[in-house]
Amino acid sequence: MDQLLTSAQIRATETAAMAAGDVTGLDLMERAGAGVVDAVFSTWPGLKAGGEAWVLAGPGNNGGDGYVIARLLDGRGWRVTVFALGDPARLPPDASANHARWAELGETRTLAALPEATGQPALIVDALFGTGLTRDLPDEVRRALAGVAEVARDGATRVVAVDIPSGLCADSGRRRGCDLPADLTVTFHSAKPGHFLADGPEICGALRVVDIGLRSDPGPEVLRLTSAPPRRVVHKSGGHKYNHGHVLVLAGGPGRGGAARLAARAALRVGAGLVTLGPTPDALGENAARLDAVMLAPVADAPVLARILDDSRLNALCLGPGLGHERARDLVPVVLAARRATLLDADALSAYSGTPSALFDHLHPACVLTPHDGEFAWLFPDLADRLAAPPGDGAAFSRLDAARAAARRAGCTVLLKGPDTVIAAPDGRAVLNAASYERAAPWLATAGAGDVLAGLIAGLLARGLAPVNAAALAAWLHVEAARGFGPGLIAEDLPEALPGVLRGLKD
Numbered sequence: 001m002d003q004l005l006t007s008a009q010i011r012a013t014e015t016a017a018m019a020a021g022d023v024t025g026l027d028l029m030e031r032a033g034a035g036v037v038d039a040v041f042s043t044w045p046g047l048k049a050g051g052e053a054w055v056l057a058g059p060g061n062n063g064g065d066g067y068v069i070a071r072l073l074d075g076r077g078w079r080v081t082v083f084a085l086g087d088p089a090r091l092p093p094d095a096s097a098n099h100a101r102w103a104e105l106g107e108t109r110t111l112a113a114l115p116e117a118t119g120q121p122a123l124i125v126d127a128l129f130g131t132g133l134t135r136d137l138p139d140e141v142r143r144a145l146a147g148v149a150e151v152a153r154d155g156a157t158r159v160v161a162v163d164i165p166s167g168l169c170a171d172s173g174r175r176r177g178c179d180l181p182a183d184l185t186v187t188f189h190s191a192k193p194g195h196f197l198a199d200g201p202e203i204c205g206a207l208r209v210v211d212i213g214l215r216s217d218p219g220p221e222v223l224r225l226t227s228a229p230p231r232r233v234v235h236k237s238g239g240h241k242y243n244h245g246h247v248l249v250l251a252g253g254p255g256r257g258g259a260a261r262l263a264a265r266a267a268l269r270v271g272a273g274l275v276t277l278g279p280t281p282d283a284l285g286e287n288a289a290r291l292d293a294v295m296l297a298p299v300a301d302a303p304v305l306a307r308i309l310d311d312s313r314l315n316a317l318c319l320g321p322g323l324g325h326e327r328a329r330d331l332v333p334v335v336l337a338a339r340r341a342t343l344l345d346a347d348a349l350s351a352y353s354g355t356p357s358a359l360f361d362h363l364h365p366a367c368v369l370t371p372h373d374g375e376f377a378w379l380f381p382d383l384a385d386r387l388a389a390p391p392g393d394g395a396a397f398s399r400l401d402a403a404r405a406a407a408r409r410a411g412c413t414v415l416l417k418g419p420d421t422v423i424a425a426p427d428g429r430a431v432l433n434a435a436s437y438e439r440a441a442p443w444l445a446t447a448g449a450g451d452v453l454a455g456l457i458a459g460l461l462a463r464g465l466a467p468v469n470a471a472a473l474a475a476w477l478h479v480e481a482a483r484g485f486g487p488g489l490i491a492e493d494l495p496e497a498l499p500g501v502l503r504g505l506k507d
């Protein structure tokens with residue numbers, strides 16, 4: 001399942017299932033605990049032989065899962081010690097029932113006793129806090145986790161986190177005192193945004209999602225992961241070149257054309273019928289020497305551009321890479337007045353640093369903004385401040401919250417770049433293109449990768465995709481192209497790797 005449920009959404013899903021009489025909380029807890037044990041043994045078959053396990057059990061239902069796991073491991077012949085946080089008498093009902101069952105089988109010590117624990121466990125189960133984390137971890141818990149992390153640093157110990165590593169915010173992936181990184185995180189029903197956003201992937205280790213028999217339909221605003229599109233979305237089924245759109249990539253002056261050329265080549269590779277590059281007249285020659293299939297049109301200034309845009313077949317524009325701030329401030333208003341599908345990146349965004357409303361006043365729903373974190377902070381300083389500030393009580397403000405708020409304010413699609421790229425539409429729809437876990441693509445951290453992404457989006461806009469869909473699909477293709485090429489990737493390789501990705505799509 002590609003939907004990511006927040007803490008509130010998973011709680012609502014669980015509550016609805018129980019209210020409908022489909023399942024009891026105890027059933028869910030048993031399935032969750034059993035799912036963790038199965039995932040541990042399938043990930044590390046060597047552990048089936050048994051050994052010593054420490055289970056860290058918290059004061060809520062995450063702790064309840066921990067007591068189930070303790071019992072199941074005990075049943076498989078493991079030597080299990082539970083280290084509990086909080087007064088067991090105050091556990092919620094299902095966790096309390098599982099604590100009672102465990103108490104008949106084995107030992108429970110307090111978390112404070114952890115520093116005196118000796119031995120080298122083969123498995124540490126982190127069941128202190130899950131989706132109920134509401135604030136930073138207290139210092140004594142942080143110290144206990146850091147101590148356990150020290151024990152686990154010995155390569156023979158595996159750490160499995162139940163639902164989410166304790167201290168990681170399930171909604172934002174931000175650390176709230178998260179001092180025990182996991183080797184494996186096992187979550188239930190669906191992954192949570194925090195597994196993919198911000199620090200989540202680094203802390204979670206590997207990620208497994210276990211089906212515990214819940215069903216959910218959280219509505220159109222639920223966050224989804226990007227996924228492979230059906231072949232028909234990007235393959236050409238006929239028509240002539242003008243049926244597939246014409247992109248105009250505006251470029252800068254002499255010596256500044258590389259970024260725009262990368263974008264233009266990406267737009268052509270992703271299937272735009274025609275792509276024209278528009279540099280300043282004095283940069284025409286050098287660009288001509290580097291381009292074949294991409295056409296050239298000199299764009300001296302705003303009036304020239306306005307005349308070029310009289311041709312309504314130019315249906316998508318790409319501005320920003322290598323444009324220069326002065327030229328951006330000159331050309332962006334003309335482009336936005338033409339109300340075409342428009343991709344704004346790089347200089348077309350940073351030119352409005354300090355004066356973002358001068359940009360926002362002219363944006364329209366067919367626009368896509370693709371800021372990296374720095375550009376985002378220039379355009380949306382208050383949102384960037386909230387992302388940087390220590391979180392208060394409740395779920396921490398996330399990159400998803402930030403991108404959604406930005407899209408609402410700008411009135412168009414915003415793609416916030418990173419290994420956790422969030423794409424948000426002004427109506428609240430959002431997609432996450434996660435380059436983590438098996439989709440990790442660290443090679444994308446290379447100069448010009450963002451210019452290629454801009455071109456891919458512009459190309460898909462020209463082909464008629466809606467802005468949010470064009471941005472999400474381009475982000476997915478971008479990561480797949482990088483993964484297909486692998487180490488040694490430079491930005492020029494991305495458009496060349498694209499045909500292989502497109503060929504691999506299924507119906």
Ligand SMILES: NC(=O)C1=CN([C@@H]2O[C@H](COP(=O)(O)OP(=O)(O)OC[C@H]3O[C@@H](n4cnc5c(N)ncnc54)[C@H](OP(=O)(O)O)[C@@H]3O)[C@@H](O)[C@H]2O)[C@@H](O)CC1
Pocket residue numbers: 010011014028029032058059060061062063064065092128129130131132133134135136137138162163164188189212214
């Ligand atoms: N949903 C599902 O489908 C299923 C969910 N299941 C499991 O339930 C888990 C969610 O359980 P949960 O809601 O009881 O929350 P949990 O994470 O145990 O923590 C709550 C406790 O921690 C406390 N507390 C919070 N922050 C704190 C802090 N910083 N420092 C100190 N204390 C803090 C908080 O106290 P309070 O805020 O009330 O004062 C409360 O006592 C979920 O992750 C999954 O493992 C499965 O069993 C089956 C299906």
Ligand SMILES: Nc1ncnc2c1ncn2[C@@H]1O[C@H](COP(=O)(O)OP(=O)(O)O)[C@@H](O)[C@H]1O
Pocket residue numbers: 372417418419421435440441442443444445446447448449450451452453478
């Ligand atoms: N470590 C990473 N893993 C995955 N993607 C990354 C990583 N670092 C950067 N990227 C991606 O590479 C692109 C970089 O864009 P940008 O910051 O605009 O760089 P440039 O201006 O050099 O083109 C973005 O699409 C971003 O999501």
Ligand SMILES: [K+]
Pocket residue numbers: 062126127128129130161162163164165166
């Ligand atoms: K946990």
